[in-house]
Amino acid sequence: MLNNEKLMLLRFSSYGFLKNLKFFEPFLYLFFLANGLSFTQIGLLISIREISTIILELPTGVIADLTGRRRAMATAFFSYMISFSIFYYFSSFLLFVPAMFLFAMGETLRHGTHKSMIMQYLDNEGMEDQRVKYYGKTRAASRLGSALSALIAGAIVYHVGGYNVIFLATLIPYSIAFFLMLTYPKELDGEPEGASIALTWKHLKNSIHQLYKHSGLGKMLVNASIYDSFFKISKDYLSPIVESLAITLPMLMFIEEEAQRTAILVGIVYFFVYINSFASSIKSSSLMEKIGDIGKALNVLYFVMASLFFMVAIFLQLDVVILSIIAFFFFFTLYNLRKPMVVGYVGDRMDSQTRATLFSGQNLLRSVVGMIIAPILGFFADNYSIGIAFLFGAITLLIVGIILPIKSNE
DSSP states (O other), X not given: OXXXXXXXXXHHHHHHHHHTOOTTGGGHHHXXXXXXXXXXXXXXXXXXXXXXXXXXXXXXXXXXXXHOHHHHHHHHHHHHHHHHHHXXXXXXXXHHHHHHHHHHHHHHHHHHHHHHHHHHHHHHTTOGGGHHHHHHHHHHHHHHHHHHHHHHHHHHHHHHOOSTHHHHHHHHHHHHHHHHHTTSOGGGGOOOOOOOHHHHHHHHHHHHHHHHHSTTHHHHHHHHHHHHHHHHHHGGGHHHHHHHXXXXXXXXXXXXXXXXXXXXXXXXXXXXXXXXXXXXXXXXXXXXXHHOOHHHHHHHHHHHHHHHHHHXXXXXXXXXXXXXXXXXXXXXXXXXXXHHHHHHHHHTTSOGGGHHHHHHHHHHHHHHHHHHHHHHHHHHXXXXXXXXXXXXXXXXXXXXXXXXXXXXXX
């Protein structure tokens, strides 16, 4: 039993490590800007990704529950690989649209599915009380992958001098992850019944019933979706901010090429950001136990995040770039402290057979928010400043936090 537990933890952690070797992630906005796109166009591409997620999220969650989660995960990584190939070979806004759609397909097939497999394993092993701690460990492995990814990506961009090659490099870990999914034990598929219109409709009704059965679950899903979406959209503004610092930083003046200066500083900054995220994921469980009330912990971390949005806005408006980067550093800390708590909170209130669907529902809500706010943030960044865009985010988060607080007894 002990050996089996270690093997499964290794598999789950390897998945997280490999899927977070997204060498393109620290440079995504810089890649788009280098191809002549404006912040508004980037926001539209992000919106297209989120719209695609809205269309695909629930159907793919149902498919995963009804046809087998391992198959859904393998298909997800195959879809990612096609998307990365398009980004590597082409540089047109119009061709980036199908690439974003395929990326969204991978995201929707993967999002709630792997969480469901972890929850299924803990149920099978009688380890339900370890959800936050166990998920925190697997998430820590993914953060470690992100940290290593940032350094490797910085080195690649420095030596190659372009951004598109990092999509080609990302194909390697994602190919390994594709085959890793095929090694997962069959019992983690749940109890697939096969796909049909009648079964799909029945499954959706059962999933929606969970929102009424457990008071507060729906509120938590909305709260987490808005929080996640603002983090997901805003975090990528870090690289243009770092670029503005790299161009003028005296200690990097010995490097003539601005792109190489940016590559070095972005790689270093993201490495420390993700190492910090790695430590935060591990400490999530102990923080929750120290506070003693999961609802209170979730609310505190939410309002601290809103406060950080205000701080970034102020620092950018005052042109204190270094302090804004430090504030971004804590963005990732808070997100990775809170995420395992959210998974544990909602996992305790879901039936095992509808988990992938309900987790997909949360991601759908997040995508709806992302579809709306990505172009708005891009518009503010283009026509005013990135600082004003973050001020909008801060005000919105504050209002939502007041309207939708989380209570443990719910």
